[in-house]
Amino acid sequence: MTPTLSPNTQAILLLTAPLIAGRGTSSSELLTPGEYKRLARHLREIQHQPADLVSPDAADLMRACQPVIDEARLQRLLGRGFLLSQVIERWQARAIWVVSRADAEYPRRLKARLREDAPAVIYGCGDMGLLESGGLAVVGSRHVDDSLIDYTMAVGRLAARAGRTLVSGGAKGIDQAAMRGALEAGGKVSGVLADSLEKTTMNREHRNLLLDGQLVLISPYDPSAGFNVGNAMQRNKLIYALADASLVVSSDLNKGGTWAGAIEQLDKLKFVPVYVRSTGESSSGIDALRGKGAIPWPNPQDADAFEGVFDVAAPTPVVSPQTGLALFPGNGPSDMASTPPAAPEVLPAIEAPTETAQPLVSASTAEPIEPVPDGAPSTTQAPVDMAEGASLIATSVATPADTLFATVRGVIQVLLKTPMKDAEVALALEVSGAQAKAWLQRLVDEGVIEKQKKPAGYIVKQSSLFE
Structure with missing residues (x-):
């Protein structure tokens, strides 16, 4: 069963999606990613959300958006309701789901890492839960010889034996070899497609893998969209954002999507x-x-050695100044949450169902309005009375760093009552992978937690629970 499209997602589709039905062409007036970002910010500033644009009394709101997007253009885009109903029926018949940044089900990793640059809409088929499992991204050229195909399939098989998800782009050559190797070995795969999502999901071989939860395919582009070089370039950052580590098997020099994506990671994004x-x-x-x-690939030969590739900390990313993930205030889930819950309530369970959505699998919890910047202390603690806070500061001899780490220690001890990988801890705390690794290693050195191999991950030492 596909998730029910929320009112916000329907509005965002009307504004940004081509809604390709059959052989029809898309509207030339669609909002570009930049235009939609500006509109989303404007709606947030005036305390509205996209769904309000399709409400019976939306005329005043559209006029209020005139400084950002022409009112007549908004009316034409939002008037495509019949076309939207047609494509929704088509998607549902093919088990294709759609989520927007306004939904709690939206892939948490994309939102946390890409922030406002995360695609407004994601189309997909298969188990959404795989998108939160991280893993190894494998990318490379389309035209390679058989030796590189065999090499890449072996990497995919090793990822499967290690229980790590394989993330790739579904293109011919290296991408498909990596995915095929993992799937044939019984592993799980997240594929980020630049085109033809509908056609790919209808492939008989893929269909069983999708239904069995072994494969998930997503795309930020219309399920019926054909190949476009620009789209293929832009989707590369999604592949890296869903992973915990990446391997470039082959690349041209100074050209091609593989090169561009890798350079973007090394020089800018550093996920x-x-x-x-x-x-x-x-x-x-x-x-x-x-x-x-x-980094030269260490060529691990078994599952234990394979785990070592995830122990290398990623460079500290360059975080662009942004106001936060909350695009729309209101009383809905995810981006629209107005007050973050207290840390003990949200951290032990990263995923929680909501009342308003019906995803294929349980989805991530709502995001707070203001995300915690990488390396910053959590803002999800209960507020402290100002006078009491002043007294605490006056009488404390601990440094701010000591105070922060004392809080982190307690939170991580709660998290690690069951084993978690460093990437999972980073997501739960909404900090960079490098920061999470540093905290975890410090706690290992202090004897508070330990790193185990089976199941792989960090876990609190039993003795520390009673200290």
Whole structure:
């Protein structure tokens, strides 16, 4: 069963989506990602959300949006209700679901890492839960020889044996080889497509994998959209954002989507460590990426060694100044949450169902209005009376760093009553992977937690529970 489209998602689709039905063409007036970002900010500032634009009394609101988007243009886009009903019926018949940034079900990793640059809408088919499992992103060129195909399939099989999700782009060549290797070995795969989502999900071979929860396919582009070079370039950052580490098997020099995506990670986004193939015949592209800071792939031979590739901290990302993830104030889920819950209530369970949505699987909890910047203390604690706070500051001899880490220690001890990987801890605390690794290693050194192999992850030491 596909999730029910929320009113906000329907409005966002009308504003931004081509709504390709059959052989029809899309509207040339669609809001670009930049235009939609400006509109979303404007709606937030005037205390509204997209769903209000399709309400019976939306005329005044559309006039209020005139400084950002022309009122007549908004009316034409929002008047495509019949076309939207047609494509929704088509998607539902193919088990294609749609979520927007205003939904609690929206992939948490994309929202946390890409923030306002996360796609307004994500289309998909399969188990949404796989999108939160991290794993290894494997990317590379479309045109490669058989030796590289075999090499890449072996990497996919090893990821499956290690219980790690394989993330890739579904393109011919390296992408498909990595995904095929993982799937044939019984592993799980998240595929981020640049085109033809509908056609790919209807493939008989893929259909069973999608239904069995072994494969999820997503795209930020209309399910019927064809190939577009620009779209293929833009979707690369989604592949990295869903992963915990990445491997570039092959790349041209200074051209192509693989090169552009890897350079963006190394120079700007820095979501995950970027490895490059270190065996076989080298290439100018691979050598240049190493010169940019990519790490030689250590060629792990078993599941335990494979886990080691995730222990390398990613470089600290350059965080752009943004006002937060909350696009629309109100009483709905996710972006529209107005008051973050207290930390003990939200941290032990990262995922929780909501009353207003019906996802394929249980979805992540609502995001707070103001996300915690990487490395900053959590804002989800209960407020402290100002006079009491002043007294605490006056009498405390601890440094701010000590105070922060004391809080972090208690929160992580609650989290790690069951094993969690460092990437999962980073997501729960909404900090960078590097910051989470640093805190976890400090707690390991203090003997508060330990790192175990089976199941892989960090867990609190039993003795520390009674200290």
